[in-house]
Amino acid sequence: MxxxxxxxxxxxxxxxxxxxxxxxxxxxxxxxxxxxxxxGAGKSTLMKLALGILRPDRxxxxxxxGQVGFLPENVSFHPxxxxxxxxxxxxxxxxxxxxxxxxxLEGVGLTEAAGRFVATYSKGMRQRLGLAQALLGRPRLxxxxxxxxxxDPLLRRRFHDIVxxxxxxxxxxxxxxxxxxDLEARTDRVAxxxxxxxVALGTLDQLRRETALPVRIRVIAADGRAAEVAGRLxxxxxxxxxxxxxxxxxxxxxLGPLVADVEVEPPGLDAIYARYAGTEAEA
Amino acid sequence: xxxxxxxASRELREGIRNKWVLAATAVMAALAVALAFLGTxxxxxxxxxxxxVLVVSLASLAIFLVPLIALLLAFDGIVGEAERGTLLLLLxxxxxRWQVVAGKFLGQLSILAFAIGVGFGLAGLAARGDxxxxxxxxxxxxxxxxxGAVFLALGLLLSTAVRQRATAAGAAVALWLLMVVVFDxxxxxxxxxxxxxxxxxxxxxxxxxxxxxxxxxxxxxxGVRAFSGLAGAADEAVLPPALLxxxxxxxxxxxxxxxxxxxxxxxx
Numbered sequence: 187m188x189x190x191x192x193x194x195x196x197x198x199x200x201x202x203x204x205x206x207x208x209x210x211x212x213x214x215x216x217x218x219x220x221x222x223x224x225x226g227a228g229k230s231t232l233m234k235l236a237l238g239i240l241r242p243d244r245x246x247x248x249x250x251x252g253q254v255g256f257l258p259e260n261v262s263f264h265p266x267x268x269x270x271x272x273x274x275x276x277x278x279x280x281x282x283x284x285x286x287x288x289x290x291l292e293g294v295g296l297t298e299a300a301g302r303f304v305a306t307y308s309k310g311m312r313q314r315l316g317l318a319q320a321l322l323g324r325p326r327l328x329x330x331x332x333x334x335x336x337x338d339p340l341l342r343r344r345f346h347d348i349v350x351x352x353x354x355x356x357x358x359x360x361x362x363x364x365x366x367x368d369l370e371a372r373t374d375r376v377a378x379x380x381x382x383x384x385v386a387l388g389t390l391d392q393l394r395r396e397t398a399l400p401v402r403i404r405v406i407a408a409d410g411r412a413a414e415v416a417g418r419l420x421x422x423x424x425x426x427x428x429x430x431x432x433x434x435x436x437x438x439x440x441l442g443p444l445v446a447d448v449e450v451e452p453p454g455l456d457a458i459y460a461r462y463a464g465t466e467a468e469a
Numbered sequence: 470x471x472x473x474x475x476x477a478s479r480e481l482r483e484g485i486r487n488k489w490v491l492a493a494t495a496v497m498a499a500l501a502v503a504l505a506f507l508g509t510x511x512x513x514x515x516x517x518x519x520x521x522v523l524v525v526s527l528a529s530l531a532i533f534l535v536p537l538i539a540l541l542l543a544f545d546g547i548v549g550e551a552e553r554g555t556l557l558l559l560l561x562x563x564x565x566r567w568q569v570v571a572g573k574f575l576g577q578l579s580i581l582a583f584a585i586g587v588g589f590g591l592a593g594l595a596a597r598g599d600x601x602x603x604x605x606x607x608x609x610x611x612x613x614x615x616x617g618a619v620f621l622a623l624g625l626l627l628s629t630a631v632r633q634r635a636t637a638a639g640a641a642v643a644l645w646l647l648m649v650v651v652f653d654x655x656x657x658x659x660x661x662x663x664x665x666x667x668x669x670x671x672x673x674x675x676x677x678x679x680x681x682x683x684x685x686x687x688x689x690x691x692g693v694r695a696f697s698g699l700a701g702a703a704d705e706a707v708l709p710p711a712l713l714x715x716x717x718x719x720x721x722x723x724x725x726x727x728x729x730x731x732x733x734x735x736x737x
């Protein structure tokens with residue numbers, strides 16, 4: 187498989203503090219990797235290293251040549267320029283034909299606003315303009331830092347659709363986000379950073395197994411029987427290890443008509459993230 | 470289009486948009502034209518003075534005004550973009566750091582050159598008289614642009630050296646005071662207090678871009694020298710124009726190169 191980005195044992199110090207501490211991570215062509223971590227965990231620094239804006243103190247960064255698209259966190263533009271002028275400026279820097287500008291504006295739904303100054307744009311519109319510039323020249327590698335903050339749910343979906351299409355077209359995508367639930371179904375692998383180190387890397391299923399986080403079983407008792415059910419099961423809200431999930435469910439079902447309903451919830455990205463990022467923070 | 474040209478033209482467009490070009494040109498034109506008409510006020514009639522007198526008064530105006538406008542244009546160049554958050558994205562593009570510095574410099578220089586050309590040009594047309602001596606006047610415009618380039622380069626160096634916009638603004642004002650006002654006063658004080666050898670005095674004068682500019686305009690042409698009050702002292706202070714232009718050019722090149730090197734090392 188082609189590699190879009192490969193970081194090998196990359197370290198970056200700011201003073202004596204290691205902002206990125208021995209990270210090895212690769213993004214294959216066509217793969218979407220989510221980068222998670224607290225503020226200050228080193229995600230943005232990792233992006234800058236991947237872009238070559240920062241040079242690593244140790245380790246190696248290899249990215250696919252030529253076309254790289256980048257959307258920085260809280261992207262901002264010169265306010266006294268129109269959306270079209272800004273995109274044309276970046277297109278000229280990437281030596282892309284002017285025709286691409288109109289297409290991209292259309293693609294992110296900014297055609298009507300293209301003649302207005304960016305100062306009048308909403309946060310969501312600026313974010314879309316940011317995405318448009320990242321897509322100039324059909325990049326083979328996309329680095330997106332908190333790309334969906336400030337977008338409403340509908341736009342977030344549209345954004346993820348665009349990213350999916352690009353990945354299906356063979357681009358490697360590394361995106362960081364705070365909106366964990368938003369990423370769950372939309373990434374191939376998850377990388378979790380804490381204090382500059384990579385503390386977890388794998389598919390969501392792999393991480394779920396690795397953490398062995400409890401499955402949540404919520405039991406809704408029949409009218410007036412709550413106390414009895416809780417007494418026999420040891421509570422109405424159960425957290426059981428994955429291996430004991432079926433046994434626990436059988437106990438619940440054995441209660442027959444005492445139980446009105448039952449909900450089973452596997453550990454979400456939130457919980458997995460909290461486990462990795464949390465333990466690391468305590469260490 | 471080359472990345473330097475792309476950045477320069479955006480800088481110019483921004484200057485037009487945020488009224489920088491308009492403001493700088495208006496200030497230049499207003500003061501210069503006023504000088505052109507007031508040139509003969511002491512004599513009694515307000516009418517345009519000969520071009521050579523105008524060169525002397527405009528040179529004095531340019532020494533204060535051009536560095537100030539140049540520093541105000543340039544101090545924001547790098548640090549302002551860093552603070553607004555536009556720099557990071559720019560650096561993610563296939564653009565070398567020196568190209569960013571060069572593009573900013575050329576864009577700002579064209580704003581300044583336009584303001585000086587139009588502002589002083591209007592005054593020159595107003596004061597041209599019957600047989601205008603255009604050579605010293607054009608030399609004044611050219612050297613004013615060069616003086617502006619010096620302070621643009623210094624301003625950009627400031628802008629890459631500091632981390633905060635406010636620091637750059639303060640440093641720009643301090644630099645203006647130091648190089649345009651304080652240096653001359655200090656030199657004057659030294660001159661009064663101690664008996665400087667003429668060679669050293671000339672060297673010190675020529676080393677300051679403001680004074681190199683002054684000498685270039687006030688002693689460079691015979692006709693101007695008569696009005697400048699330097700006719701007597703001329704031999705003391707005269708330095709070859711090529712040397713003075715060289716000093717100014719060095720004051721452009723060295724800070725600009727330093728800014729490019731510093732910017733390349735800067736971690737965004």
